[in-house]
Amino acid sequence: MTTKTQSMSAAGATRAANGPRFGALSSRRLWLTVLGWTVAGVIFFPIFWMVLTGFKTEAEAIADPSLIFSPTLDSYAEVQSRADYLHFALNSVVVSFGSTLLALVIAIPSAYAMAFLPTKRTKGTLLWMLSTKMLPPVGVLVPIYLLFRDFGLLDTRTGLVIVYTLMNLPIVVWMLYTFFKDLPRDILEAGRMDGAGTLQEVWYLLLPLTLPGIASTGLLAVILSWNEAFWSLNLTSSQAAPLTAYIASFSSPEGLFWAKLSAASTMAIAPILVFGWLTQKQMVRGLTFGAVK
Amino acid sequence: MPLSRAFPLAGVAALAATAAQAETITVATVNNNDMVIMQSLSDAFEQSHPDITLDWVVLEENVLRQRMTTDIATGGGQFDVMTIGTYEVPIWAERGWLTPLDDLPASYQADDLLKSVRDGLSDDDGVLNALPFYAESSMLYYRKDLFEQAGIEMPEQPTWQQVHDWAAELNDPDNETYGICLRGKPGWGENMAFVSTLVNTFGGRWFDMDWEPQIDSPAWQEAISFYVDLLDSYGPPGASSNGFNENLALFSRGNCAMWVDATSAAGKLYNPEESTVADQLGFAPAPVAETPKGSHWLWSWALAIPASSDAKDAAREFITWATSQDYVELVGEREGWTSVPPGTRVSTYENPEYQQAAPFAGFVLDAIQGADPRDSSLEPNPYVGVQFVGIPEFQSVGTQVGQMVASALTGETTIEQALQAAQRATRRTMERAGYFD
Numbered sequence: 255m256t257t258k259t260q261s262m263s264a265a266g267a268t269r270a271a272n273g274p275r276f277g278a279l280s281s282r283r284l285w286l287t288v289l290g291w292t293v294a295g296v297i298f299f300p301i302f303w304m305v306l307t308g309f310k311t312e313a314e315a316i317a318d319p320s321l322i323f324s325p326t327l328d329s330y331a332e333v334q335s336r337a338d339y340l341h342f343a344l345n346s347v348v349v350s351f352g353s354t355l356l357a358l359v360i361a362i363p364s365a366y367a368m369a370f371l372p373t374k375r376t377k378g379t380l381l382w383m384l385s386t387k388m389l390p391p392v393g394v395l396v397p398i399y400l401l402f403r404d405f406g407l408l409d410t411r412t413g414l415v416i417v418y419t420l421m422n423l424p425i426v427v428w429m430l431y432t433f434f435k436d437l438p439r440d441i442l443e444a445g446r447m448d449g450a451g452t453l454q455e456v457w458y459l460l461l462p463l464t465l466p467g468i469a470s471t472g473l474l475a476v477i478l479s480w481n482e483a484f485w486s487l488n489l490t491s492s493q494a495a496p497l498t499a500y501i502a503s504f505s506s507p508e509g510l511f512w513a514k515l516s517a518a519s520t521m522a523i524a525p526i527l528v529f530g531w532l533t534q535k536q537m538v539r540g541l542t543f544g545a546v547k
Numbered sequence: 548m549p550l551s552r553a554f555p556l557a558g559v560a561a562l563a564a565t566a567a568q569a570e571t572i573t574v575a576t577v578n579n580n581d582m583v584i585m586q587s588l589s590d591a592f593e594q595s596h597p598d599i600t601l602d603w604v605v606l607e608e609n610v611l612r613q614r615m616t617t618d619i620a621t622g623g624g625q626f627d628v629m630t631i632g633t634y635e636v637p638i639w640a641e642r643g644w645l646t647p648l649d650d651l652p653a654s655y656q657a658d659d660l661l662k663s664v665r666d667g668l669s670d671d672d673g674v675l676n677a678l679p680f681y682a683e684s685s686m687l688y689y690r691k692d693l694f695e696q697a698g699i700e701m702p703e704q705p706t707w708q709q710v711h712d713w714a715a716e717l718n719d720p721d722n723e724t725y726g727i728c729l730r731g732k733p734g735w736g737e738n739m740a741f742v743s744t745l746v747n748t749f750g751g752r753w754f755d756m757d758w759e760p761q762i763d764s765p766a767w768q769e770a771i772s773f774y775v776d777l778l779d780s781y782g783p784p785g786a787s788s789n790g791f792n793e794n795l796a797l798f799s800r801g802n803c804a805m806w807v808d809a810t811s812a813a814g815k816l817y818n819p820e821e822s823t824v825a826d827q828l829g830f831a832p833a834p835v836a837e838t839p840k841g842s843h844w845l846w847s848w849a850l851a852i853p854a855s856s857d858a859k860d861a862a863r864e865f866i867t868w869a870t871s872q873d874y875v876e877l878v879g880e881r882e883g884w885t886s887v888p889p890g891t892r893v894s895t896y897e898n899p900e901y902q903q904a905a906p907f908a909g910f911v912l913d914a915i916q917g918a919d920p921r922d923s924s925l926e927p928n929p930y931v932g933v934q935f936v937g938i939p940e941f942q943s944v945g946t947q948v949g950q951m952v953a954s955a956l957t958g959e960t961t962i963e964q965a966l967q968a969a970q971r972a973t974r975r976t977m978e979r980a981g982y983f984d
Contacts (some may be wrong), residue, residue, distance in 0.1 A: 308889065317796070317800070336586070396621060399618075409625060487610055488617060492573055505576065506607070507608040508791060510796060
């Protein structure tokens, strides 16, 4: 967002300095800025409203929408007294980072092979991997549940790490593949001329050169795992339940729950939101990495 | 944090923990107020049963139902105690998914359980497959102050025609007071729970004795026309998105002159901290039309032990504790008598402290005792259930019909179109399920 506006204004300024149509361009710039902020506002509004609702009483939360109310921490206190937030948060951290690391460890060699040593079936393999994402997860729920039951993986973090790794693997491989492909082959060849083996080539050349790409892939995988709610709700019960299960426990068919649910959701997304802010630069850099050449 | 290292270590720690606590039982439940109280009082159980530790899984009702069904159908054994309703108990028991509770100790006093509730959870031989945690029926709530101002006296048994007339008289949209609030949000457990009782009392039924759907019958037509007209003319705006929770909020803020819904709302409406109309709250039996049969529903939340549990004895200890007379008294002492789980035991209603704290107790007891799931419609029907049909197909049938009734309520379709579409859809489902072979 910031980056875009900056580059846009820079472009506008250059053109404004060059030509006489200053007014037209300036109003266009203004419109784009307004549009940018509007889109950002619309996207952010549900989160803003959720945070706000968390500080209301249950009665206010369900009453006609209002910005004016006396904030209360009651819902947070109630949510805290009913469930052990840290237990769920720790599971989320372990599972999302664990699965991301595992996915990267598997995906880096396979993306390397596909990018630099392609065969005639590489494209097909890539597409076939992606096709697994096209199946609704509920279609394989029962087989996976039975496998998990037989291997004793139900309600374990190991089980969730495995499922999340498999879930994210196609995306991770695809993203890494595109990043690796953009790397000039000559660089790797030069390394080979200097006597580097495959491992050294990957370690000393490929990884440092594509680090922004790898980082943004990893960040995306972490976020996807953090927010995943189908498998986490279905494969865990108490020991390994992550924050998505924590949120789900505050919805109720009888009695008011919106304020408590909002408070729980705010607490559940807070860590990943902060994490996202801190790594925003890497993410944007990674996602646009190689886009302009 | 070195996550790569934390992960395997955490796995080992979890294994060690399960080995040390041989008798940990996992209780799956919903986030209703009575269950939250049960969770908060579980330390009392753990103190008296030091060899048993409780693990709680709390989920939203529909998520929980799906989660439990997956586990129980695959024999996953993730849960030792499940919270299920009157609808699931007979269906699951028939498939052998639940542990029959045929050796309950004498101290449990199973005879103290209300008969209609007990029957709903027992098989044909009278063996309980689940123990009732709390039960509810439906009744009419009204604002005494508004009725007094208008000079209306509530009869012992109101009729729907009277309710219609009162709603017209008391409707005051300018002051955001509406004549009546009723459920409109589609779902087999939302609008259809209410609509089924309305259809019953108008003389209708879901199926005839050959399982032919009866949704295009005159009784349905009459009931749905009445319902749509009533809510359209004297209901709050956007009634088609109001479920139990939304109506509870509306009524407790004083936006409704009348409301027909679950008896379990009484405790909340009567609590001045949650409701601005606590001192003006009036109760009456659910209104009737052609017949009193099936005019009010019967539902109970019950605790069951899945057949796949590997800690059945400990689980039995827990469910007999949580549904016992002693538990009711414990809640009364610790949380106040209006918070005790209602509708399960005769002794609760004989307790003078409860009678004093909960003036609605008599109505609730009468409503629950007067509901007969095996005889819920004017003409005979082949199913068990007042506001639902006790067959596995009903979840989808009820929700589908619920959506069509809701579209008639919003005016998207006419009532006739909605009912015909509902009839066709239901017949198709029943045909596919093999009811007409």
